Amino acid sequence: MAGTKIKNPETQLPKTPQMNDRDFINDCLMTEKYLTSAYAVAVHEMSHQDLYRDVLSIYEETENVSASCIILCLKKAGTDWKPKIPKNSRKLTSNFSSTKLNSFRMEPYNNLFKGQQEGAHRGTFYFFGL
């Protein structure tokens, strides 16, 4: 299914200079994105635990709102994702799945890497998870 667009049929919307529903939902998404990046900075700076916890939960909820905006964009606004597989992706996958970690394989950790061929990142998590 490579090259097939991830897209729903576009909802019919008036094409006028005024903002339509798609513009509104996109603007909301923009706002949420702005807010989350601002919270990410703010949460670093909070001085005490209660405040930190509250800002962190607000940050997380805002991130969830942002995610639901994206889902709505796919559902309603005809936003499409192109699942195009790059030409070198096979090479990239094989590079990352085994060779990169070979040099790290040491005797005590060998069993951790058994069956961990599918992704370099997973191997790394196991490695640092010790």
Place this chain on the structure above:
Amino acid sequence: MQQQHPSQQMMNQNQQVMSEPPARLTVKDHLYLEDMLSWNLNAVKKAHFFAGQCQDPEIKQAIEKMAMTHQQHYQKLLGHLQNEMSRQIQPPSQPQMGGMQ
């Protein structure tokens, strides 16, 4: 002057090593809270206005929900400022010697 001694001793005891920062707002917290409140207020207004303009009921509902979420955030953040205000109006039982010394 004699009466200040016990309270000063008490203060010295209170000035022991803190295991975690006290639940007081700093200047920086205040500035961030002010910013976060204004972002949320603007987000609530904007989402509410957008919801009124939308034609699709599902989008309308989603944007209304977004407005409500931001309103809750606004209240939560405002609570921190109000806590700090009430603390200043009714000082805790600890003697506040800082200003007098």
